[in-house]
Amino acid sequence: MISFKGVQYPKDAILYAVFFYVRYSVSYRELEEIMQERGVEADHATLNRWVVKYSPLIADEARKKKRKVGTSWRMDETYLKVKGEWVYLYRAIDKHGDTVDFMLSKTRDEAAATTFFENAIGSNLLPEKVVMDKSGANRAGLININLYLLLAGYWWSFIDILQVKYLNNIIEQDHRFIKRLTKPMMGFKAFHSAQATVAGIETAHLIRKGQLDQQVVPAYRQFMALAG
Known part of the structure; x- marks a missing residue:
């Protein structure tokens, strides 16, 4: 449960404004x-x-409560501006379009891709395959995950890597919802502010997709319920 101790406004008013x-x-x-x-x-x-x-905080609760995603993922990154500089939003969805995970990063390289896959796998089932574009850094990041699996003795759990651009159209379409909301914001003044806002946007998008299996409840009520 998220604490609202000490706030001077009603909890519902705060959550409504954030949503x-x-x-x-x-x-x-x-x-x-x-x-x-x-x-x-x-x-x-x-x-x-x-x-x-x-x-x-609400995004963390959503990660815990969203339904399980499939084992065939589509992974890609898109761009946002923070203090006039480009930063990178790593995202993955499954073949049905459900959100797997997301991560905002100051860098676009092998280390960032590896961290993204570690986080995504840590909060979801191990995928059987990941479809991505021709990015060498993203491929290297997933190869690192396969090496970790090998060293841990899970060689039979290797993740297939498919670099086929047209198969990734589904996530490029999914980016549009996020970009439609971030574009009018005209960039962010601080990285932590961008991280927080993106977390909220991704959570609202997850609810919009029905990933909490509470479609009969209005979206903003589902968002509020995550706060406990």
């Missing part, structure tokens, strides 16, 4: 007006603090 920001294409100034119309006086700086503080 609205990460689900819809609004600025903090616009969100400030929306909240005022609902009787909540919170300035844009306060709203930003809520998003940065609570989005990652």
Whole structure:
């Protein structure tokens, strides 16, 4: 359960504001007006603090509670701007389009790809295969995972690596939802702020896909329920 101890606003108001920001294409100034119309006086700086503080915590709960994904993954990375510099959003979905995992990284290299696969496998079942583009760094990252499996004695669990671009169209399409929300934000001022916001956006996207198996409940209620 996420703690709201010491906050001066109702828990539901905070969570509603966070959900609205990460689900819809609004600025903090616009969100400030929306909240005022609902009787909540919170300035844009306060709203930003809520998003940065609570989005990652809710995303962690979503990772624990989402349904199991398939063992055939599509992996790719896309780009965001932080302080005028490009950073890299690693993402994976299964062949049905369900979100496997995501990770924002300052670098796009073998080490970053390896870390992404370690995290994704750590919170999901071991995939049988991963489809990716022609990226040498991503391939090297997955080869590292296979080496770890070999050294651990799990040689029969090797992950097949397929570098076929057209098979990866599904994740390139999936990127569009994330980009549609981040583009109007005109870049982020700090990496940790970008990480937090992306975590919230990915969680809202996961709920939108029905990965919590609670489709009968409004999306914002599912988001709030993750906070306990």
